[in-house]
Amino acid sequence: MSSPTPLASSVDFAARIGATSAVATVVATDTISPTLRSVTLSHPDAVKLAGAPGQDIMIYVGEHDGHARRRRYSVRSVDPVAQELTLWIATTHEGPGAQWARDAAVGDSVDVIGPRGKIFLDEMADWHLFVGGTVALGAFYRMAESIDPPGRAVFVVELPDPADAVTPVLDEAITPTGIFIDRGDRVAGDPAGILSALAAFDFPPDEGHAYLFGEFSVVRAAQSALVDRGLAPEQISLKAFWRAGRDNADHGEPTKD
Numbered sequence: 001m002s003s004p005t006p007l008a009s010s011v012d013f014a015a016r017i018g019a020t021s022a023v024a025t026v027v028a029t030d031t032i033s034p035t036l037r038s039v040t041l042s043h044p045d046a047v048k049l050a051g052a053p054g055q056d057i058m059i060y061v062g063e064h065d066g067h068a069r070r071r072r073y074s075v076r077s078v079d080p081v082a083q084e085l086t087l088w089i090a091t092t093h094e095g096p097g098a099q100w101a102r103d104a105a106v107g108d109s110v111d112v113i114g115p116r117g118k119i120f121l122d123e124m125a126d127w128h129l130f131v132g133g134t135v136a137l138g139a140f141y142r143m144a145e146s147i148d149p150p151g152r153a154v155f156v157v158e159l160p161d162p163a164d165a166v167t168p169v170l171d172e173a174i175t176p177t178g179i180f181i182d183r184g185d186r187v188a189g190d191p192a193g194i195l196s197a198l199a200a201f202d203f204p205p206d207e208g209h210a211y212l213f214g215e216f217s218v219v220r221a222a223q224s225a226l227v228d229r230g231l232a233p234e235q236i237s238l239k240a241f242w243r244a245g246r247d248n249a250d251h252g253e254p255t256k257d
């Protein structure tokens with residue numbers, strides 16, 4: 001039996017960026033928290049598609065308003081034996097990506113391109129500060145699982161629902177510290193919660209690296225706060241995952257204007 005063929009546009013796009021295009025199969029879904037749903041995909045090249053901790057895959061989520069839409073999701077974990085990768089996806093808003101994740105069912109075929117993304121763990125850092133929102137937990141936890149002790153991991157994450165505070169099992173030798181902030185009545189995109197948590201947090205000694213993944217305005221405000229606190233630009237890796245009040249563009253990125 002021949003393997004299903006990816007969309008021609010996916011093959012072209014993957015070739016341009018040196019990635020792989022494939023048709024994967026949904027093999028499991030689960031509820032992780034009130035906001036997050038996991039979707040596990042199987043493909044003989046799953047390890048290759050998943051790339052390194054911090055990277056993501058791009059999923060074709062269908063035609064909407066006459067446009068082919070793709071959305072990007074960080075890989076939470078990879079099973080090299082089963083050749084499966086798992087994504088953690090926010091599903092409580094309305095959007096083609098959230099809809100795709102809500103509808104995903106075992107046996108579905110999924111057009112994927114991967115790996116994508118250029119932010120990796122800074123192997124030289126003595127501590128790693130992960131700052132962002134629920135959408136970033138998959139990326140943050142996969143990256144933290146790849147830290148070599150005694151590197152430290154600190155998470156500062158704002159949640160729309162306190163029950164989204166899911167935690168991974170991490171090596172105690174990396175002294176994981178989690179600061180979860182309940183967004184409460186603040187609107188999405190208001191950085192006040194993240195900024196006050198960062199202000200109350202003393203950086204560990206030695207050299208660190210901060211990874212800022214989440215809502216556009218929040219990651220920018222966090223970047224400014226960390227620069228004001230003395231982190232050098234090369235100690236900060238930043239990626240806006242979505243933008244309050246605006247749809248991501250068809251290729252999956254939030255608009256920057």
Ligand SMILES: Cc1cc2nc3c(=O)[nH]c(=O)nc-3n(C[C@H](O)[C@H](O)[C@H](O)COP(=O)(O)OP(=O)(O)OC[C@H]3O[C@@H](n4cnc5c(N)ncnc54)[C@H](O)[C@@H]3O)c2cc1C
Nearest residue numbers: 073074089090093095096097098242243244245246247248
């Ligand atoms: C590199 C990269 C990695 C990413 N990794 C992940 C990941 O691991 N998990 C994940 O869930 N997302 C991740 N995202 C974000 C995801 O691709 C976007 O949130 C995507 O825009 C959601 O698409 P959508 O079609 O559901 O909504 P869109 O069409 O983009 O937006 C529709 C509406 O919903 C709002 N909206 C979008 N996202 C949210 C949200 N999270 N909460 C509240 N309102 C929202 C928008 O402001 C807009 O008003 C990643 C994005 C990038 C660029």
